Amino acid sequence: MNKVNIEINNMDYQGMLEAVFLATQDAISVVNENGEHILVNPAYEKLTGIDNDDIIGKNSLYDIEEGESLHMKVLSTKKPVGNTKLKIKPSGKTVVAQAAPIIVNETLKGSVAVLHDMSGIKDLTDKLNKAEKKLRELTYKYKPEDIIGESVAINEVKKMIEKAAEVPATVLLRGESGTGKELFANSIHALSSRRNNSFVRVNCAALTDSLLESELFGYEEGSFTGALKGGKKGLFEEADKGTIFLDEISEISMNTQAKLLRVLQEKEIMRVGGNYTINVDVRVIAATNADLSKLVREGKFREDLFYRLNILPIVLPALRERKEDIPLLIKSFIVKFNDEYGRNIVGISDESSSILINHQWPGNVRELENVIGRSIINMNLNERIIESEHLPQLYLNKKLPIKNYVAAGNEAMTKLSNVLDKAESDYIKDIYVRLNKNKTDTAKVLGISLRSLYYKMEKYGIK
């Protein structure tokens, strides 16, 4: 310590200060008690773009494009001013500055300000914000522009999601499988003021009850075997300020229903094994293809939760109820698969188009999308038009009546071959009748040759 003191004392103190002033990377400006610049260092010249000769004698506002003069504030208050953001000119850079009074023998002689260049940090912050936005967008698959259809039914739904986006109310999306529940949930989020925050999708049917509960609400350390050290945030916390999409809501247990009701009512969650509540600000969009009011009547779904969820119900039409959209959807899926598979399909034949328009689409838009994708796979590279022979087998929405064949007692037991024959015969009969006894269509739907259909019909005595 002594040694250092001795060295400093031996040096020209004035000269050392000057060297520090000239060498520092932070810009320094000094004004006198009248607010006129009297001293700036080279870092200041570099940052502002003003030469020393130009600034000396100029008042303290000379270099400020946006923001107030720290020097003037210091001179009027005689107190230091902490980090303040300013835009300086002519360089246009954003700086963070601090200033302090210069007091000699208890007299205010001026003010000294130190300016830190924030441009680099601003660039990094912009990049970070952009990356975060991209990441958030990745959390949801679809955008409102992805909704295809001009039918009255779909336009009605589009209007409703626009309205839903404007309010924070809970939305219940109802519709058969493949009608676009996730697409519409994403779109509501993307149109809402929460769009820059998370969209979290939870498939309630995919998780066991206890797992679903800990996923939704999180857990505290040690709350169960296998719990992570330090506990875990739940999806409601992850979705704070954003949207949570509870798909297949009819599948949640009574126990989880009670907890969900609490979140909707109190806007707070309690982690599994926790003893305190956490406030969350989450918009809930629930979806189901089940008849929730029927489940309520059967005592399988809480009535109070149903009413909480059903504040803004939106029913998505089945594709067979808006067949006029089928050509538009086909067109958009052709464009999509051309892109994905690197193909150049230009359209679909009238025959194929009418087969698709006449189909009942039990799997809705998802099924149509799959059919177009599979048709394109069935095409040779030189083929440009989807012809009927490219179309895959179209299934009807009827499950095999398997239950009829389950052995009810000893006397009902029979050989497997008899059961299979009975199932085959019933199914062929069923399809044949539903297709107005058109053998060509029946063979096509069943994926067998016409010859084979005739043979089987004769075998089972189907007329």
Ligand SMILES: Nc1ncnc2c1ncn2[C@@H]1O[C@H](COP(=O)(O)OP(=O)(O)OP(=O)(O)O)[C@@H](O)[C@H]1O
């Ligand atoms: N109106 C539409 N316009 C364009 N594509 C649609 C439309 N509706 C559905 N789709 C497409 O159909 C597929 C199924 O949609 P989505 O997953 O949203 O259906 P879902 O109702 O959530 O199905 P599930 O109940 O089986 O989960 C997606 O690929 C989606 O892009």
